[in-house]
Amino acid sequence: MTRRTTTTVNVGGVHIGSQAPVVVQSMTKVPTTDVARCVRQINRLVEAGCGLVRVAVPRRADTQALAKIVARVNVPLIADIHFSADRAVEAIEAGAAKIRLNPGNVKSRDDLHRIIDSARAHRVAVRIGVNEASIRDLSRAAVPPAQRTALMLKEMRQYVRIFEKRRFDPLVLSAKSSDTPRTIEVNRAIAEAFAYPIHLGLTHAGLPDDARIPSAVALGTLLAEGIGDTIRVSAAGDPVVETKIAVEILMSLGLLARRQVELVVCPTCARSEIDIVSLARKVKKAVAGIDKPLRIAVMGCIVNGPGEAADADLAVCAGKGKGFLYRHGRRIATVPEDRIIAELLRELAGL
Amino acid sequence: MTRRTTTTVNVGGVHIGSQAPVVVQSMTKVPTTDVARCVRQINRLVEAGCGLVRVAVPRRADTQALAKIVARVNVPLIADIHFSADRAVEAIEAGAAKIRLNPGNVKSRDDLHRIIDSARAHRVAVRIGVNEASIRDLSRAAVPPAQRTALMLKEMRQYVRIFEKRRFDPLVLSAKSSDTPRTIEVNRAIAEAFAYPIHLGLTHAGLPDDARIPSAVALGTLLAEGIGDTIRVSAAGDPVVETKIAVEILMSLGLLARRQVELVVCPTCARSEIDIVSLARKVKKAVAGIDKPLRIAVMGCIVNGPGEAADADLAVCAGKGKGFLYRHGRRIATVPEDRIIAELLRELAGL
Numbered sequence: 154m155t156r157r158t159t160t161t162v163n164v165g166g167v168h169i170g171s172q173a174p175v176v177v178q179s180m181t182k183v184p185t186t187d188v189a190r191c192v193r194q195i196n197r198l199v200e201a202g203c204g205l206v207r208v209a210v211p212r213r214a215d216t217q218a219l220a221k222i223v224a225r226v227n228v229p230l231i232a233d234i235h236f237s238a239d240r241a242v243e244a245i246e247a248g249a250a251k252i253r254l255n256p257g258n259v260k261s262r263d264d265l266h267r268i269i270d271s272a273r274a275h276r277v278a279v280r281i282g283v284n285e286a287s288i289r290d291l292s293r294a295a296v297p298p299a300q301r302t303a304l305m306l307k308e309m310r311q312y313v314r315i316f317e318k319r320r321f322d323p324l325v326l327s328a329k330s331s332d333t334p335r336t337i338e339v340n341r342a343i344a345e346a347f348a349y350p351i352h353l354g355l356t357h358a359g360l361p362d363d364a365r366i367p368s369a370v371a372l373g374t375l376l377a378e379g380i381g382d383t384i385r386v387s388a389a390g391d392p393v394v395e396t397k398i399a400v401e402i403l404m405s406l407g408l409l410a411r412r413q414v415e416l417v418v419c420p421t422c423a424r425s426e427i428d429i430v431s432l433a434r435k436v437k438k439a440v441a442g443i444d445k446p447l448r449i450a451v452m453g454c455i456v457n458g459p460g461e462a463a464d465a466d467l468a469v470c471a472g473k474g475k476g477f478l479y480r481h482g483r484r485i486a487t488v489p490e491d492r493i494i495a496e497l498l499r500e501l502a503g504l
Numbered sequence: 505m506t507r508r509t510t511t512t513v514n515v516g517g518v519h520i521g522s523q524a525p526v527v528v529q530s531m532t533k534v535p536t537t538d539v540a541r542c543v544r545q546i547n548r549l550v551e552a553g554c555g556l557v558r559v560a561v562p563r564r565a566d567t568q569a570l571a572k573i574v575a576r577v578n579v580p581l582i583a584d585i586h587f588s589a590d591r592a593v594e595a596i597e598a599g600a601a602k603i604r605l606n607p608g609n610v611k612s613r614d615d616l617h618r619i620i621d622s623a624r625a626h627r628v629a630v631r632i633g634v635n636e637a638s639i640r641d642l643s644r645a646a647v648p649p650a651q652r653t654a655l656m657l658k659e660m661r662q663y664v665r666i667f668e669k670r671r672f673d674p675l676v677l678s679a680k681s682s683d684t685p686r687t688i689e690v691n692r693a694i695a696e697a698f699a700y701p702i703h704l705g706l707t708h709a710g711l712p713d714d715a716r717i718p719s720a721v722a723l724g725t726l727l728a729e730g731i732g733d734t735i736r737v738s739a740a741g742d743p744v745v746e747t748k749i750a751v752e753i754l755m756s757l758g759l760l761a762r763r764q765v766e767l768v769v770c771p772t773c774a775r776s777e778i779d780i781v782s783l784a785r786k787v788k789k790a791v792a793g794i795d796k797p798l799r800i801a802v803m804g805c806i807v808n809g810p811g812e813a814a815d816a817d818l819a820v821c822a823g824k825g826k827g828f829l830y831r832h833g834r835r836i837a838t839v840p841e842d843r844i845i846a847e848l849l850r851e852l853a854g855l
Contacts, residue, residue: 154685185774209774233773235807258807286811298815331768331812333756334505337728357768357801357812360784366720366749367756373721374728377688387771389781389802395771398717405684405718417682417708420738420746422584423536423560430740433711450708451740456586456609460637461682461708464649 154406157379159350162278162323165229165250167204169278169325169382170350175408176204176383177399178352179392180233185215188222194392195226201396202409205383207231207253216243223248231280238264242271251278251325255287256312269319278323280352281312285330285339298332302339305330309343325383327352336371340380350382357387361398364388369402376406411446417461417468418451425453426473427490435494436469440501447504449497450479467500469493480504505757508730510701513629513674516580516601518555520629520676520733521701526759527555527734528750529703530743531584536566539573545743546577552747553760556734558582558604567594574599582631589615593622602629602676606638607663620670629674631703632663636681636690649683653690656681660694676734678703687722691731701733708738715739716749723753762797768812768819769802776804777824778841786845791852798855800848801830818851820844831855 161170169176179198183190185208195206210216210232223230231251232244235258244252245268252272259265272279283305288296296304305328316324326349328339336355344351355371358364368386375381384402386395403409418433419425433451440449450468452458458470462479469476476493478486480500488496512521520527530549534541536559546557561567561583574581582602583595586609595603596619603623610616623630634656639647647655656679667675677700679690687706695702706722709715719737726732735753737746754760769784770776784802791800801819803809809821813830820827827844829837831851839847 180771180773182772182776183774191774211775215774235775284808284811286808286814288811331815334728334758357770357803357808359767359769360781360788363767363769363788365716366724366752369717369720370724370728370753370756373717374725377685377721377725378729389769389771389784392771401717402721405721407685416710416714418710418714418740419708420531420740420743421533422531423534423542423566424562424586425533430711433740437711437714452708457635457637457708460635460639464637464682 154377155379157344158348159382160322160348162325162350164205164231164278167229171382173382175376175381175403177202177396177403178205178207178231178383178385179203179396179399180207180209180385182392185210185222186218188218188225191218191222192225195222195228197393198396199228201393202400203228203396205229205231205251207233209233210240210244211235213240213243216240216247219244219249220247236260238268241268245271245275245277249277251280253280253282255282255284256315257283257287257308262315265315266319269316269321273321278325279316279321280325280327281309281316282352283308283312283328284356285332285335286357298335301330302335302342305339306342306346310346313347324349325352326350327354329354329356331355331357333367333371337374340375341378344380351380352383352385353381354385354387359389361388361390361394365398368398372402373406376402376408412444414440414443414445414447414449416449416451417465419453419457421453424456427453427471429453429471432469432471432493436497439494439498443501445504447501466504467497469497505728506730508695509699510733511673511699513676513701515556515582515629518580522733524733526727526732526754528553528747528754529556529558529582529734529736530554530747530750531558531560531736533743536561536573537569539569539576542569542573543576546573546579548744549747550579552744553751554579554747556580556582556602558584560584561591561595562586564591564594567591567598570595570600571598587611589619592619596622596626596628600628602631604631604633606633606635607666608634608638608659613666616666617670620667620672624672629676630667630672631676631678632660632667633703634659634663634679635707636683636686637707649686653686653693656690657693657697661697664698675700676703677701678705680705680707682706682708684718684722688725691726692729695731702731703734703736704732705736705738710740712739712741712745712749719749720753724757727753727757727759763795765791765794765796765798765800767800767802768816770804770808772804775807778804778822780804780822783820783822783844787848790845790849794852796855798852817855818848820848
């Protein structure tokens, strides 16, 4: 996969752009004024894989709390701004490394210039965030969905021009929609039109169980086409869950190194002679605590078993009452079914 | 999304190719000789959304059972063949509408010709299935992963040529790997090289929880690029789960019409003033039985709430202690928090 070439934006030491790895981010979901809880949630997000964390600061008390939070965490924070230029400037002064802004939601051009000048003075990056649900050009209900990609792109052009005219270029762009095809389409268009890094997200994707697949399809497609420099999965619930989904998407594409065991399992069919699913579940449980990027294959027949074994650190091809164990593709033992797990774990300890 | 133009292959009345909708398929996982269980599983798969079902027939008894199964189900069946030309011919004579074959696993050219001639005589389609785990060209362990896409494409070319020379063209092609980027890469290459429909799958993807995201990324990316005419998600477990994942992938891309309520939910942030997640869960539970493709938005603030409401059949934008209800984008009521669900359901009943 070749990443689309972009500029590089420095967000408090974390680089966003094609010269850097794709950064996972999420957003806190507790009151920003509850500094202790907020710090705890941020730390959990970092542990889960976030390289950046976003915090909403709708009120003056929130930007005041932000200064305290910044001082207590080891990750650059992004302030999420809507409507208020005062909040934006306060957040910048409080130590946000980046602010997220929909310029369409800021009242006046003067306000926008005030934010830009403050960001420049403090070396703070800006994400220009356009959202299908906030298109302001026209009464949105009147614009058929098929025409909204063009409208979002037009909005983005107008906003970018304001920043460029003011000679401000540490920009990251995002265009979000709750519709998967439109998210793909609008980001392809933005990738084509600009050289700035892109923040990807499928917005309002639903509860985690509903959000997982549309998010993987939308973000996965774009990433597989080289588009996207930082990503956020949006799901209603614990942001650690969002982060885990984002991490899984990146890992599946090889854009993030695995830290745990990867389990390759045949889906089973009428050829299976032993209960592969139970065996795989037991293996998964047994390796849950192992923080090594090993690949283990649990296969049920000789059609693809030896082939998958060749790519795995360890593998078992299980047939009637027994399993053939493989280490790095070489068959090392034949064991009775009830000894498969024990022998696999013994081998694992030796890797 | 524009589908890649392909030939059309008739599989017992179900059409595969760019002129037809993308067909979901899965595979039975009970002994084929257990006709009653097999029929039950096939019926469950059809109900879950399969337009085709594949059955493995490794033994003579399985192809005998297949004839009975064919007579008892209302969906075209695909026989999964490995190694044995006899099984292939028996399956065709038993009424399979398509057979899946890796020609590399069939012993001789004569055997392959015998299968092709039988398929032609019975108007049965053939899927040529290449699998990274069965590359036979070279000892596979010796071929670095980066070179396997080319190798799989080369194998596919050789196999297709055998069929074309025999003037047999109701072909569907598949190239599977357990690696997401390689699955994307090899299918892009095959889409470029041939005009036959493509069957997509990420093979050996693991237990359902592990298979979901890589499958959505691999299949979603290809489908979003117009590639793929029939899909199968491979997960170790109940094939109904595979089918549901496949259906979700297609629905997220608008390639399959929704039959249930779609829930748009804001992910919540520090701006939320009521517990949106609980509210969304309650709404989800309340609408679980409704088989209408309605869109319901549950939003937590005024930034994107009215915008999402505009696209939803029903929406609630919830703030401190109350919710604004919208029907087709028009605000229709303001209700206290504890009445939101009841009012939403009342509105729903009227749609």
